[in-house]
Amino acid sequence: MQRVVAPCWQKKHVRPACPVPLPGAVVAPAEMERRMDAILKPFPKQQLSEHVRAAPAPVSPKPSREEAEAAVKTLIAFAGDDPAREGLRDTPRRVVSAYEELFRGYRECPLDVLERTFSEIGRYDDLVLIRDVPFASHCEHHMAPFVGKAHIAYIPVERVVGLSKLARLIDVYARRLQTQEHMTSQIATAIDEILKPRGVAVMLEAEHLCMAMRGVQKAGVSTVTTQFTGSFREAAEQMRFVTLVRGAAA
Numbered sequence: 001m002q003r004v005v006a007p008c009w010q011k012k013h014v015r016p017a018c019p020v021p022l023p024g025a026v027v028a029p030a031e032m033e034r035r036m037d038a039i040l041k042p043f044p045k046q047q048l049s050e051h052v053r054a055a056p057a058p059v060s061p062k063p064s065r066e067e068a069e070a071a072v073k074t075l076i077a078f079a080g081d082d083p084a085r086e087g088l089r090d091t092p093r094r095v096v097s098a099y100e101e102l103f104r105g106y107r108e109c110p111l112d113v114l115e116r117t118f119s120e121i122g123r124y125d126d127l128v129l130i131r132d133v134p135f136a137s138h139c140e141h142h143m144a145p146f147v148g149k150a151h152i153a154y155i156p157v158e159r160v161v162g163l164s165k166l167a168r169l170i171d172v173y174a175r176r177l178q179t180q181e182h183m184t185s186q187i188a189t190a191i192d193e194i195l196k197p198r199g200v201a202v203m204l205e206a207e208h209l210c211m212a213m214r215g216v217q218k219a220g221v222s223t224v225t226t227q228f229t230g231s232f233r234e235a236a237e238q239m240r241f242v243t244l245v246r247g248a249a250a
């Protein structure tokens, strides 16, 4: 095994697990990856909820692309237009391609996203908050979009996760047919079970186009859902979370 000779710049001794090279030192990507892995903590998969541990089981038999495109053609005709019209000729193909992207959350697993955690958090024991993370999902009742912002906080114990990973976790669940309530609780559960923090707070604010464009036809209505676990079940902690979230909007 190759010996790492670059000393950590924070502590002046040889420390193979430290991923931070000396300023100016050249570290090969593979070596950097190895050093990062040395401080990443794997954790057991047992005791994780089904939706946290794995992507949903694929529908069987999965419709072919041709069948999906034919279904879009039928819907166009049902709406009252001619699927053979020039402007619509390629639409079924485009819609099916868009579906692969908009619903790719069915092929993704929360555990894969949050698996790599960092244990070097020093004495940090207060909340980590990411706020105003935009998301777009589809309501499972009308397959109409609902779009909004997510705010997530957790209080780490021993390990933290890369901040971009929390944003990715939101998309894993948003890119499925959803209710806002279910999505809120799924995000909270995944963070709670995988990171095992002292507490998790999740707030989603979204406008549902099924409400804005059909039914009661009220645009601009914001639906807010929250889910709290652990120490965030206490009123004072919830207040602090909401104050920090609202601070962003001021």
Ligand SMILES: [Zn+2]
Residues within 6 Å of the ligand: 139, 140, 141, 142, 143, 144, 208, 210, 211
């Ligand atoms: Zn709806």
